Amino acid sequence: MRxxxxxxxxxxxxxxVIAAVWFWTSSPRADAAPPQTTAAAKAxxxxxxxxxxxxxxxxTTAALSKRADATQAAAPAATPAPAPMPAPVAAAxxxxxPDALGISRTxxxxxxxxxxxxxxxxxxxxxxxxxEVVLTFDDGPxxxxxxxxxxxxxDECTKAVFFPIGLHTTYHxxxxxxxxxxxxxxxxHTWSHAHLASKKxxxxxxxxxxxxxxxxxxxxxxxxxxxxxxFPALAHTPATTAYLGTRNIAMFSVDVDSNDFxxxxxDEVINNVMTxxxxxxxxxxxxxxxxxxxxxALPTLLRKLKAGGYKVVWMKAKTQLExxxxxxxxxxxxxxxxxTGRPIGNVVQTVAE
Numbered sequence: 083m084r085x086x087x088x089x090x091x092x093x094x095x096x097x098x099v100i101a102a103v104w105f106w107t108s109s110p111r112a113d114a115a116p117p118q119t120t121a122a123a124k125a126x127x128x129x130x131x132x133x134x135x136x137x138x139x140x141x142t143t144a145a146l147s148k149r150a151d152a153t154q155a156a157a158p159a160a161t162p163a164p165a166p167m168p169a170p171v172a173a174a175x176x177x178x179x180p181d182a183l184g185i186s187r188t189x190x191x192x193x194x195x196x197x198x199x200x201x202x203x204x205x206x207x208x209x210x211x212x213x214e215v216v217l218t219f220d221d222g223p224x225x226x227x228x229x230x231x232x233x234x235x236x237d238e239c240t241k242a243v244f245f246p247i248g249l250h251t252t253y254h255x256x257x258x259x260x261x262x263x264x265x266x267x268x269x270x271h272t273w274s275h276a277h278l279a280s281k282k283x284x285x286x287x288x289x290x291x292x293x294x295x296x297x298x299x300x301x302x303x304x305x306x307x308x309x310x311x312x313f314p315a316l317a318h319t320p321a322t323t324a325y326l327g328t329r330n331i332a333m334f335s336v337d338v339d340s341n342d343f344x345x346x347x348x349d350e351v352i353n354n355v356m357t358x359x360x361x362x363x364x365x366x367x368x369x370x371x372x373x374x375x376x377x378x379a380l381p382t383l384l385r386k387l388k389a390g391g392y393k394v395v396w397m398k399a400k401t402q403l404e405x406x407x408x409x410x411x412x413x414x415x416x417x418x419x420x421x422t423g424r425p426i427g428n429v430v431q432t433v434a435e
């Protein structure tokens with residue numbers, strides 16, 4: 083009997099053991115089930131040093147995370163999309179005149195050493211080909227006439243080089259700014275149109291005339307002019323040409339003189355230019371935007387150039403001239419107060435007599 087009981091107890095124990103082994107190896111684990119929500123234990127405050135270390139870790143991690151995000155964003159996708167086409171460069175405004183004279187080509191001048199242009203005086207650089215001309219204007223800016231010249235050039239979608247007088251620039255800076263706004267090249271023509279070969283002028287006075295002219299142009303424009311210069315009456319000297327060379331300023335003479343300053347009509351100006359061009363076939367044309375007859379002649383003259391097969395070459399400088407600070411300061415003292423446009427009655431009123 084005892085043996086039978088023992089066998090039965092042994093069988094029960096064995097069955098329990100087998101069931102337990104099966105439960106732990108085959109049944110779903112309790113730790114794989116969804117976690118139960120329990121109240122968290124109250125956090126123990128960190129020491130100050132540990133707090134700073136934790137803060138540093140967070141800030142560093144955030145920075146690295148941002149950098150990683152940026153890198154990931156910049157990294158190409160597994161199958162990269164076609165690269166976007168570059169944005170088109172804004173085209174220059176189209177000419178409204180389909181039959182305009184226009185510009186055949188633009189040349190950039192390296193003025194290092196003070197090169198000279200215009201075969202009347204300087205014969206070193208013959209860059210114009212047959213039927214090519216350069217339009218140049220001296221002595222401005224001037225009311226009515228300079229704006230009329232600008233309109234004629236704009237109507238034919240062409241460009242010129244202007245050599246303003248410094249003193250005139252202080253009178254009419256707004257007109258010179260119109261020249262710049264139209265995109266023309268602007269050099270200088272001395273301060274007061276002084277004859278720089280005159281024996282009455284010292285070398286220092288000649289230098290002053292040159293530099294004050296450029297600084298006056300800079301004052302009007304708010305930016306440096308081109309290092310292009312024309313002598314009044316084309317009167318140069320070894321000293322003045324040498325000085326311009328040290329300043330890397332190009333000198334301009336002439337091939338075709340319009341003689342507009344002594345012409346009695348617009349027709350005479352036109353005839354002077356076209357007759358000389360028929361002989362020279364090309365060249366730098368000298369005109370004056372100060373002159374009324376030139377302003378009147380220019381629309382017809384430009385059409386005659388077009389009809390004659392002439393083409394305009396526009397000259398630009400490789401770099402602008404750095405004016406001298408002492409002359410800039412000198413010119414600043416001559417600047418006139420800016421007009422407000424208010425009627426005098428709004429500014430000055432009689433309140434008692």
